[in-house]
Amino acid sequence: xxxxxxxxxxxxxxxxxxxxxxxxxxxxxxxxxxxxxxxxxxxxxxxxxxxxxxxxxxxxxxxxxxxxxxxxxxxxxxxxxxxxxxxxxxxxxxxxxxxxxxxxxxxxxxxxxxxxxxxxxxxxxxxxxxxxxxxxxxxxxxxxxxxxxxxxxxxxxxxxxxxxxxxxxxxxxxxxxxxxxxxxxxxxxxxxxxxxxxxxxxxxxxxxxxxxxxxxxxxxxxxxxxxxxxxxxxxxxxxxxxxxxxxxxxxxxxxxxxxxxxxxxxxxxxxxxxxxxxxxxxxxxxxxxxx
Amino acid sequence: xxxxxxxxxxxxxxxxxxxxxxxxxxxxxxxxxxxxxxxxxxxxxxxxxxxxxxxxxxxxxxxxxxxxxxxxxxxxxxxxxxxxxxxxxxxxxxxxxxxxxxxxxxxxxxxxxxxxxxxxxxxxxxxxxxxxxxxxxxxxxxxxxxxxxxxxxxxxxxxxxxxxxxxxxxxxxxxxxxxxxxxxxxxxxxxxxxxxxxxxxxxxxxxxxxxxxxxxxxxxxxxxxxxxxxxxxxxxxxxxxxxxxxxxxxxxxxxxxxxxxxxxxxxxxxxxxxxxx
Ligand SMILES: Nc1ncnc2c1ncn2[C@@H]1O[C@H](COP(=O)(O)OP(=O)(O)OP(=O)(O)O)[C@@H](O)[C@H]1O
Ligand SMILES: [Mg+2]
Numbered sequence: 001x002x003x004x005x006x007x008x009x010x011x012x013x014x015x016x017x018x019x020x021x022x023x024x025x026x027x028x029x030x031x032x033x034x035x036x037x038x039x040x041x042x043x044x045x046x047x048x049x050x051x052x053x054x055x056x057x058x059x060x061x062x063x064x065x066x067x068x069x070x071x072x073x074x075x076x077x078x079x080x081x082x083x084x085x086x087x088x089x090x091x092x093x094x095x096x097x098x099x100x101x102x103x104x105x106x107x108x109x110x111x112x113x114x115x116x117x118x119x120x121x122x123x124x125x126x127x128x129x130x131x132x133x134x135x136x137x138x139x140x141x142x143x144x145x146x147x148x149x150x151x152x153x154x155x156x157x158x159x160x161x162x163x164x165x166x167x168x169x170x171x172x173x174x175x176x177x178x179x180x181x182x183x184x185x186x187x188x189x190x191x192x193x194x195x196x197x198x199x200x201x202x203x204x205x206x207x208x209x210x211x212x213x214x215x216x217x218x219x220x221x222x223x224x225x226x227x228x229x230x231x232x233x234x235x236x237x238x239x240x241x242x243x244x245x246x247x248x249x250x251x252x253x254x255x256x257x258x259x260x261x262x263x264x265x266x267x268x269x270x271x272x273x274x275x276x277x278x279x280x281x282x283x284x285x286x287x288x289x290x291x
Numbered sequence: 292x293x294x295x296x297x298x299x300x301x302x303x304x305x306x307x308x309x310x311x312x313x314x315x316x317x318x319x320x321x322x323x324x325x326x327x328x329x330x331x332x333x334x335x336x337x338x339x340x341x342x343x344x345x346x347x348x349x350x351x352x353x354x355x356x357x358x359x360x361x362x363x364x365x366x367x368x369x370x371x372x373x374x375x376x377x378x379x380x381x382x383x384x385x386x387x388x389x390x391x392x393x394x395x396x397x398x399x400x401x402x403x404x405x406x407x408x409x410x411x412x413x414x415x416x417x418x419x420x421x422x423x424x425x426x427x428x429x430x431x432x433x434x435x436x437x438x439x440x441x442x443x444x445x446x447x448x449x450x451x452x453x454x455x456x457x458x459x460x461x462x463x464x465x466x467x468x469x470x471x472x473x474x475x476x477x478x479x480x481x482x483x484x485x486x487x488x489x490x491x492x493x494x495x496x497x498x499x500x501x502x503x504x505x506x507x508x509x510x511x512x513x514x515x516x517x518x519x520x521x522x523x524x525x526x527x528x529x530x531x532x533x534x535x536x537x538x539x540x541x542x543x544x545x546x547x548x549x550x551x552x553x554x555x556x557x558x559x560x561x562x563x564x565x566x567x568x
Binding site for chain 1 (some may be wrong): 392440457460
């Protein structure tokens with residue numbers, strides 16, 4: 001009961017903050033002439049657009065409305081024609097960016113995880129690779145993006161590679177730490193119950209590093225998205241990053257903002273997905289908190 | 292029978308009756324450049340179906356001896372045979388079960404999945420596994436907790452679950468390292484009864500490490516007393532209480548008090564020695 005009321009109040013506050021934020025964004029600049037000391041120049045819609053313009057632009061970029069402001073009918077084929085005409089409409093851009101993010105994330109997580117496990121469980125290998133890993137890790141990986149685009153072209157591959165390279169280290173280090181810190185007691189218990197090396201890896205090493213791996217996955221998904229967007233900034237034909245660059249070239253703040261809002265929504269959705277997966281796979285950790 | 296007659300000399304069982312046979316076992320640890328002699332020339336054997344307690348003060352090398360027998364540690368010198376076959380360091384000996392001093396239940400598995408772990412490794416089909424796990428849960432008084440995670444259990448329940456995880460694969464030799472060391476006195480005595488019932492039925496060969504004399508007297512057929520570090524065998528006592536035993540009643544007999552006093556004195560000397568650097 002009390003908790004429910006508490007949650008309700010929290011939600012009310014959150015709504016209030018959202019509404020204030022949007023209202024200031026939408027109408028705040030109108031006060032600029034009268035109260036110049038209160039309203040900074042930055043609130044100029046020329047720079048940051050305004051919610052109504054962003055929504056309008058969203059409809060145009062997603063082919064729901066024509067450039068003249070008329071709604072595209074679903075049945076007269078106007079929507080389909082627009083989709084076919086603009087090769088980087090919002091739908092395609094989002095799909096392309098999502099796809100590249102997904103591949104960057106999956107390859108980054110799986111290779112980082114595998115490398116972390118192998119090195120984390122082997123003192124010999126980790127001693128050999130230690131200096132190289134430290135060296136490579138000190139490079140700001142995003143600085144490699146132009147080289148990657150140069151090497152892999154402006155197609156999707158370069159975006160996946162950029163994304164992979166920012167994700168892989170993050171996951172690697174967490175998995176490595178996790179594998180190092182496994183309680184030897186668990187491994188001994190498993191071994192004395194007759195577990196083979198592979199069974200130990202599968203039933204002890206992997207489950208006990210899971211908490212560490214998951215700690216890296218939420219940042220990893222953001223990093224994957226960042227990698228793809230930066231790759232698209234540098235050179236791409238499609239994608240949300242490309243959309244931002246195009247709008248910037250036309251000094252169209254609302255177009256950029258549409259892209260940013262879409263990225264935010266994508267980021268939130270992907271994080272939520274990870275949370276659900278984590279809540280399921282690490283349910284043993286939540287257990288004593290439930291009740 | 293007089294108390295003195297109970298001092299059993301290190302009588303060797305005939306070779307084919309020896310389940311655990313330890314000869315001239317030594318272990319020296321290297322710790323930051325200094326050598327720590329933990330175990331010095333320990334020899335004993337345990338007969339098939341015998342329950343032997345290794346008793347000694349803290350730091351006397353009991354765990355070290357047990358871990359060498361369990362293949363977790365490599366002896367500096369000496370020989371360990373189980374059923375006449377030398378054990379190999381790092382390779383689990385079949386039919387030997389181990390119960391840890393510390394709680395090592397897997398926190399990411401439910402109680403039932405923890406208990407069924409050994410069966411799972413051995414590829415026992417799901418249906419049979421379920422039956423055997425349920426039987427174990429019942430035996431350990433853990434019915435209804437199968438789907439709980441270990442974190443939701445009390446210390447005594449966890450230790451029962453850990454015991455069952457080892458017993459479910461029906462080992463013939465049981466190595467136990469102060470399995471009830473962390474429990475309060477009453478829970479401990481409950482656990483003694485659980486263990487006694489199981490042992491009376493299955494007649495495993497048990498080597499039970501403890502520093503609790505009462506526990507050793509309640510459970511064991513024979514007590515091997517370790518000296519303070521470096522661990523050596525100081526004395527050995529036969530414990531002749533009739534079986535089946537009752538963990539509570541046995542403590543109230545005059546015989547128990549008599550034995551307790553006898554061994555207590557000898558053990559006390561070692562505790563005092565162990566305290567000195
Ligand atoms: N890995 C190790 N490295 C260095 N020294 C060790 C190691 N393990 C044990 N020792 C030393 O060996 C001695 C015996 O330790 P052991 O754990 O066998 O004692 P114990 O009789 O089991 O004591 P307790 O009743 O407290 O468990 C101790 O003095 C300890 O310091
Ligand atoms: Mg010990």
